[in-house]
Amino acid sequence: MALDIQPLDRFRDLLARARHLEATEAALMSLATVGADGWPAVREIYLQAVDDTGLVFFTHDCSRKARQLAENPRAAACFYWPALGQQVQVEGVTEPVDDATADDAWAGRSRESQLAAWASRQSRPLDSDEALTARVADYRKRFDFQRQIPRPAHWCGYRLVPERIEFWSSGWRYLHVRERYERDAHAWVIQRLEP
Numbered sequence: 001m002a003l004d005i006q007p008l009d010r011f012r013d014l015l016a017r018a019r020h021l022e023a024t025e026a027a028l029m030s031l032a033t034v035g036a037d038g039w040p041a042v043r044e045i046y047l048q049a050v051d052d053t054g055l056v057f058f059t060h061d062c063s064r065k066a067r068q069l070a071e072n073p074r075a076a077a078c079f080y081w082p083a084l085g086q087q088v089q090v091e092g093v094t095e096p097v098d099d100a101t102a103d104d105a106w107a108g109r110s111r112e113s114q115l116a117a118w119a120s121r122q123s124r125p126l127d128s129d130e131a132l133t134a135r136v137a138d139y140r141k142r143f144d145f146q147r148q149i150p151r152p153a154h155w156c157g158y159r160l161v162p163e164r165i166e167f168w169s170s171g172w173r174y175l176h177v178r179e180r181y182e183r184d185a186h187a188w189v190i191q192r193l194e195p
């Protein structure tokens with residue numbers, strides 16, 4: 001059955017309701033990636049935005065996830081909002097966001113998080129806490145007289161463009177409601193699934 005309802009609109013709606021009820025962590029998602037070796041990895045990450053084509057998030061380009069996405073752009077994200085009794089699973093293909101989108105998101109971050117992003121070589125072995133703190137101090141000094149800290153090239157964003165979105169709603173007597181949207185050539189196709 002093809003529907004007019006866009007699953008991203010439905011997702012946005014749920015996210016707004018979750019934000020209303022749970023505030024800060026509503027945008028937290030588990031993001032799963034798989035590199036060329038086929039080894040999966042999952043971690044929590046903040047959803048930055050939902051636009052008309054997908055879910056946007058930011059990270060460091062030397063992180064494990066970025067390396068995996070370079071090898072295999074497919075990824076999956078999962079949200080669970082206990083207060084709503086809702087889970088959303090998103091599977092799709094990631095693409096890098098453009099510089100303007102990344103610059104906007106960067107500008108919205110606190111100065112401390114910007115300094116940490118400059119100093120961190122995310123996911124690389126840590127030599128010592130002192131070395132990391134010293135790097136933050138160096139960047140603090142370097143940008144001391146700059147009102148806006150520029151975005152480092154390694155701070156990058158991705159858009160997860162969904163191929164499949166499943167909405168799970170907690171149901172009475174464990175008869176949960178599952179609705180899977182799958183993209184075909186022309187429309188989203190919806191299928192109810194057994195719980």
Ligand SMILES: Cc1cc2nc3c(=O)[nH]c(=O)nc-3n(C[C@H](O)[C@H](O)[C@H](O)COP(=O)(O)O)c2cc1C
Pocket residue numbers: 028041042043044045046047057058059060063064065066122123
């Ligand atoms: C609540 C929370 C929010 C996080 N948000 C982000 C984020 O937006 N971007 C990011 O790169 N890492 C974020 N992290 C850190 C990731 O979970 C992970 O440790 C880091 O990105 C390195 O992952 P990787 O080595 O698998 O690439 C967050 C962690 C937590 C617990």
